[in-house]
Amino acid sequence: xxxxxxxxxxxxxxxxxxxxxxxxxxxxxxxxxxxxxxxxxxxxxxxxxxxxxxxxxxxxxxxxxxxxxxxxxxxxxxxxxxxxxxxxxxxxxxxxxxxxxxxxxxxxxxxxxxxxxxxxxxxxxxxxxxxxxxxxxxxxxxxxxxxxxxxxxxxxxxxxxxxxxxxxxxxxx
Numbered sequence: 001x002x003x004x005x006x007x008x009x010x011x012x013x014x015x016x017x018x019x020x021x022x023x024x025x026x027x028x029x030x031x032x033x034x035x036x037x038x039x040x041x042x043x044x045x046x047x048x049x050x051x052x053x054x055x056x057x058x059x060x061x062x063x064x065x066x067x068x069x070x071x072x073x074x075x076x077x078x079x080x081x082x083x084x085x086x087x088x089x090x091x092x093x094x095x096x097x098x099x100x101x102x103x104x105x106x107x108x109x110x111x112x113x114x115x116x117x118x119x120x121x122x123x124x125x126x127x128x129x130x131x132x133x134x135x136x137x138x139x140x141x142x143x144x145x146x147x148x149x150x151x152x153x154x155x156x157x158x159x160x161x162x163x164x165x166x167x168x169x170x171x172x173x
Contacts, residue, residue, distance in 0.1 A: 023101065024062075026099065029099040033099070045067065047120075049064055061100065064099075065097045065098075068091070071132070075154055093121040093125070100113070122171050130164060134160070146160045
């Protein structure tokens with residue numbers, strides 16, 4: 001898992017962040033940040049977390065979102081089933097979006113954002129009840145990124161999961 005960098009900071013989206021200047025090259029991710037993210041924060045629909053440089057605290061280098069979700073028991077990988085309750089719907093945390101500014105891609109900022117999302121989801125799991133972290137990758141390249149960071153693909157989809165018991169080992173090591 002990528003380590004935090006002292007020259008960068010991850011914080012909750014706030015009104016001073018310049019959302020309209022952000023571009024990651026994926027229209028849906030850009031539009032979400034420009035038009036929907038603040039509203040989602042106000043409505044408590046998503047947590048939106050922004051990567052910035054302390055010297056330029058208004059400039060967004062990347063972002064990710066977290067929210068609660070449920071996963072049908074049948075979608076839980078067999079290796080993880082022994083670690084989750086036998087309810088029809090398994091509680092989970094969803095990384096809804098993760099994006100890095102085009103100008104800063106290739107600097108492993110996505111890995112840093114993902115590591116923060118994993119840690120944040122793990123810290124909140126006892127409070128909100130979450131058995132795993134879920135992500136719906138936009139494409140095969142994104143899926144490979146998540147797989148390279150420990151997520152397991154569900155059959156015949158771009159949905160990937162990382163059980164909290166696996167995250168515990170990552171975070172506590």
